[in-house]
Amino acid sequence: MHKKLLIPGPTEVSQEILQEQVRHLIGHRGKAFSDLYRGIKSKLTNFFRLPDEYNPTVTTSSGTLWFDIVGRSIVKENALVCVNGAFSSRFAQTIKNCGKKVDLVEVDWGKAVKTRMIADKLESKKYDTVVMCHNESSTGVRNPIYEIGDFIRREYPKIIFAVDSVSSMAGDKILPAEIGCDVIFASSQKCFALPPGLCISLVSDRAIKRAVCVSNRGSYTDLVKIFEFEKKHQTPFTPNISLMYALDKRMDLLLKETYDQVIGRHIKMAKYTRDWAKKYFELFPEIGFESVTLTCIKNTRKKNIDELIAKLAKKGFLISNGYGKLKEKTFRIGHMGEWSINEIKKVLAIIDDIWELEK
Ligand SMILES: Cc1ncc(COP(=O)(O)O)c(C=O)c1O
Known part of the structure; x- marks a missing residue:
């Protein structure tokens, strides 16, 4: 049973969505794919009310790829990572594994990270990136990203603010322009109610500009390369086309609701x-x-x-x-x-x- x-x-995936994946495949360098992908991005732009300076992108990966993308392509030298559970702790470790320096704002599991904790750290040392998890699935804690984003934008406009919204985007209110974040991403198997295998990300122009001046970005983790291909409505590597059909359908359903x-x-x-x-x-x-x-x-x-x-x-x-x-x-x-x-x-x-x- x-x-x-x-x-x-x-989470549960409906038959209607599952059925989308049995459609015939198309080549990912052809017009049919570019049309499909352009449509998906336009629906993401509408749904998340993205102004011109924000860009949606979909990677064939689970959400964790974006821990690496932030570590490889966004953090220049020093990241301040907020840790209040298992996933934010893994995010911090991943950035360290990418060879970058990481300091923590760490609170007990069950507690939220507050703006003043971040303010204290930012006052004492220079960081180029602040990282946090919006919705810690290990503890059920929701961090106040709107307040924190507003503070960072006002006081430290050069800092890139990257947010794991893996288990909240498309369920909780996530409007990147209002948060003031630069990178925010979610896995397909959470609130998008799709099978696992895609990561939906909303990225600011500022973040792409930052990536241009970061070296050793890798291949799958190279944000600059991802956005070069976005211009053609393609992905740098072969995407999971079947899941793209399912995401396209999901966006129709979300927009209808x-x-x-x-x-x-x-x-x-x-x-x-x-x-x-x-x-x-x-x-x-x-x-x-x-x-x-x-x-x-x-x-x-x-x-x-x-x-x-x-x-x-x-x-x-x-x-x-x-x-x-x-x-x-x-x-x-x-x-x-x-x-x-x-x-x-x-x-x-x-x-x-x-x-x-x-x-
Ligand atoms: C908050 C959060 N971040 C990151 C992840 C990792 O996402 P994925 O398993 O899609 O790589 C999860 C997975 O449960 C999560 O809940």
Whole structure:
């Protein structure tokens, strides 16, 4: 039996989207592909309200490629990386692995990074890049990127601000021009509700200009090369064309639903899940910094989470245990992509029954 995915990615993919991938392939250097790709980029531009100085691009990769692209093509010498969970920690390590110097703004798992913490660091040393994760899927914490972006733009206009929005873009409000970020990216298997294998990125002209003066950019990680090919509406290397068909369809569906409705639906699902969690447990993230696309719940009743996951799987749904060191201490419910409030209510009611929470 198929178990519907309420894990923090991959999320559930509809048959309508899956079917897009069985279409015949086309050559990626021909007009048909350029037309398809140009269409996708125009839909991304509309959906994310991108002004002229922002450029969408789609790489055939999971989201982590962009940790390397930032490390290789964006950071010149010194990066300040905000770390508050497993993915931001991996981002910091990746930039180090690319041979760049990294300092951290590090807070405990469950806490958010605040503007004043970044301000203190930026005052004490020169950094060319600030990096952070918007939505830490390991902890369910949502960092205040709008406030931080605004601060960086006003006080340090030369700094490039790169954001991992892997598990929030197309679910939470991500408007790069309002955030003031230069690079922001998301994996296809999260809020875009597609199979894994594509990374959707929104990149400012400033970031591309920066990349031009960074050496040793590699090949797959060369941002300059990526945008040279963008001019022809192509990708430097063979893209996953089948997934591009699926992304094209997804953008049609998102545009039809409209940006505000998509975000509103995610907010409703998050609010309902949080209220449910607070009734019986506690939320893991610091108050006011909870993710809109996944809820991380403290296991205050010392329930057996693995057992719940197995029982729920028999009813046809999959949720996640806590990430890494948070296993059994927390559990996570993803509410991203095509899920609706009624489906979320139904799944939470099943958990109520399994654990007899109402008794
Ligand atoms: C916040 C965040 N960043 C990065 C990643 C890594 O993305 P991918 O597995 O698509 O490389 C994930 C994956 O779960 C994530 O949740």
